[in-house]
Amino acid sequence: MPSAFRTGTTLVVRICDRWEPREWFALSADPFYRDPEWGRDADLKPSKEGKGTMTQRYSDLAAELDARFPDGYAPGGVSVDDIVQLRLQNTFDTHLDIARAMAKVMRADMAAYDADPSRFTQSLGCWSGFHAQQMIKAVKRLRGTTKGAYVYLSGWMVAGLRNRFGHQPDQSMHEKTAVVDLIEEIYVSLRQADEVAVNDLFKDLKAARETGDAAAEKAAIAALDGFETHVVPIIADIDAGFGNEHATYLLAKAMIQAGACCLQIENQVSDAKQCGHQDGKVTVPREDFIEKLRACRLAFEELGVPDGVIVARTDSLGAGLTQKIPVSQQPGDLASEYIKWLKTEPVDAANPLLDGEVAIKVGGQLVRPVRLANGLFAFKEGSGRARVIEDCIANLTEGGADLLWIETDTPNVKEIASMVAAIRKVVPNAKLTYNNSPSFNWTLNLRKQVRAEWIAEGRIKADAYPDGTALMSASLDDDPLGLEADARLARFQADISAEAGVFHNLITLPTFHLTAKSMDELSRGYFGPDRMKAYVNTVQREEIRRGVSAVRHQHEVGSDLGDAFKEMVSGERALKAGGHGNTMNQFAAE
Template sequence: MNVFLSFKKTFGVTTKYTKTIKANYSKMLIKKRESFIQEEVKKIEQWWNSPRFKETKRIYTPLDVIKHRGSLGISDVKYPSSTQAKKLFELLEENFKNKKPLHTLGVIDPVQMTQLAKCDDIKVAYVSGWACSSTMVGSTNEVSPDFGDYPYDTVPNQVERIFKAQKMHDRKSFLEFLEKKKPMVDYMKPIIADADMGHGGVTTVMKLAKLFAEKGAAGIHLEDQLAGGKRCGHLGGAVLVPTSTHVSRLIATRLQWDIMGVENLIIARTDSCNSKLISSSSDPRDHEFIQGIMNINVQPWSEKLIDLERQNATSTQMSESELEWYNTNKLVTFDEAVQLQVTSIQFQKYIKTKKELKIKEEKNYLSLGEMKNIIKQIAPKINIKFDWDLPRSSEGYYMFQGGMNAAIRRSLVFSPYADMIWLETKTPNLEQARKFSKEIHEQYPNTKLVYNLSPSFDWSKHGFTELQLKNFIWDLAKEGFILQLVSLAGLHVDGVSFYELAKNFQKDGMFSYVNLVQEKEKQIGCDLLTHQRWSGAEYVDSIMKVVQNGSSSKTLSTTGESFTESQF
């Protein structure tokens, strides 16, 4: 029954009096909610003003967060990933200050996570989207190369698997510390995970960010590739999104985490150093890198392709025609088109005027329209021939001149919205890293940088001496590349070690297993030697004793006479 009707029936009050009570009660509720909102806004303002977010830019207000959070306050819901994020942030701050690396290896299962945990100088863990795509794909079990086309909960689910294992082994270690005085192992190393390109629009990015925070990732990285055009950073054919699109992803992620009240970290990754395609010309910050052709009377490639299809051309003929079209029609940026069509003096004046306009406008880019206006003023009698629509791909993608300049330009835009910047490279190059670091830190001196120590590189073919290889990670850290990772280390080690065992086992049987596995486990002190203890059998046994008050300690104990690991 309605509270006001009940009150009226009990005390026999008039309808007019009941309305007065109801109105006063409603005002009280409104006042209470307004007070709640004001308190929550103050909490968020204080939170955002803390050292954790001193470098973070937001385009929305605390009230925007409150409006979308619901009636639960910021202190009502706690996520363990935020605790891990605080740990990660402190590690990054300390290492950045001392110019020391926070380097790690990509893990693919709880086994590798536990072995990583025992290495004191490796303080974080990494979960790769490539590894998940190729080894464990959630609901579909359809393994494939890293095209970002797996269900978007695949990597969060792998994170959850690793994070739950971390917590299990942490509990086991804590019990051993209390009961057996064994040293504690830090199994709770913060997890950094691969969020690819966000797997969709703003709402999908927010759902993905929410999953990662719920499942245990202290930080994620988002790359500026197109959903549907995504490739592994070391494959060709990757398609970039406009700069503004990726900024929206970063903002969406931060908003989602602000709504949840977590401090998880965002890494903005750019693949523009290696990319040759971009999905749209909508953002003027990309215009100087979009390529066109100077033969403006040629048939667009996409139209020619349709004609070839109508003529039932073979795939070989189409490939040959595409190669011929692009060889005949040289791809150039607008600046390169200008240089080829004006005098040297005019071009130098054009470059100087561009620079002056950027300074005047206080920006580091010019739109195509602005560049056209400049050259028209300098060389009014010359009609610069340039068209970036003619060479577009059949999907509508524009040609893009990837490289360090594009990567720097984009990273400078991303930096205020992210906690770290990841430069994806073609080769391991310390000089390239120095140049990138210098440009970023001139404008954002406190930005932490990330480097992929990729297994896609043939490290032995890049001229490194043994000493240079040993020092590479530490030399990078001096340039501000604090977080460094061998993204697929776990996958490669898994393959190498198991192949070596299988190859020998087929002929040498148990000798090969004892020699390659058990003896090595004993030699290096690997706790997998006693895999029952490693899995937590004794921990569960201890819980059972508590529940049963010790009554079945002899009959149900996992460490009784049948416990074979007592042999070790």
């Protein structure tokens, strides 16, 4: 069954198992969305309750205010154009409005992906608003649009880099409010990018009017009317909920109010939570996890975000432990399906039940679940894949999740595709968010895969290339094996989206590693023999040549915004920072 279909001027979209009409929105083709019938601005029209979001247009606002103030000025001598500018710069009234609007963006993107799996979306994990802002600006320079680009908010990076207790591991050892604060900060930064960009467009408009250039004025108005916000969806990591289902609900509400349209929650035990790529992971029974999914859904509904998206993550592939044995009410229920994977020993005369031990009946036989000294129960070895598939089906059918996340130990398209194929036998349109994790040694993994395939196909002998870590050798970079591995890296996201139902590809910790690498690169040169040459070569010259707007750092943080506002209220009396003596003028032509 399709996820959407067009009838006349209406787009009917399937949302949470219901069909809803949407105004069809035509968008000219762009490098990312080649089909003009799909656009991420669809359904973001101004509402009766308040101003719109990214589709608010200069022409409409100017007409509205001209009707109110025919002489061009509001009381106190405030210019109508100045009011229009500030209205346009304020792209959203509240961050809850952002959550509502971005949820619609994600729903439209999900429908577009269902129609064409090549339309997957992407994000990078950001641990500050500035990282997110610069990422989205780069996407806009590259594509001319932000379509398909989100921000991922990683609990790992909050724990490691935004933690008042210091740099801590990904074990829910950071304050709950730190995640909320980062969502808020990211959207403040993205909205400021809007303000700076809109202010620049108004400078063009004013310059055109001052010179009487009608063509330039028309172009400036068209640019303002077509302005696309830097605000994009955030997929926000709520870890395992930081407590029971009520604690999950309270934190979810705070995250949504900060602007999150999408919450990602995992099926680990809150007080024993581990990074998805570490050992010692402990999962909760499926009923417990479904209660937390419901808590997130109720938070979205209470706050008027019916399109809110929930990503249900399962860590069962690498989790060999559970904290408790659920109570089964009848054969085949969620509890019995969870219990059947426990590692057990038979209870009989030769192996009797001792005081303090636990026994359960499985398949009519009394057995003893294997329990560790810490009271945790072990699963059968090799059961992870089957538990993942059952988790995912339950999360979609019983928990109402919208997207799945399967945490894997290696980046293997075929392995993930096989699990998704099993899930889709029950839920045909199941979609994934996939972690293209820095915890994987991508070079080594892909080269191992190529080597193994070539040996299996008879293309090479087993001793043609080294095995293990020797495959990392730089001597293989230009070798056919290295080149083939790199080619697979380049198309990995496209392959996994087409073959394994991955709607969203993200990298959790890129800005952690990028910051470490960049600071190492600059420090080695600056504190070494190159001194200032290191800064210029590795930073400033590249900023200029790539067109990175941050090279004009005063402008980037809103200096021109301040000047523009001073002019609005003070006119010729305004004391401006951007005059002849501003050294940022050295970059004006860049």
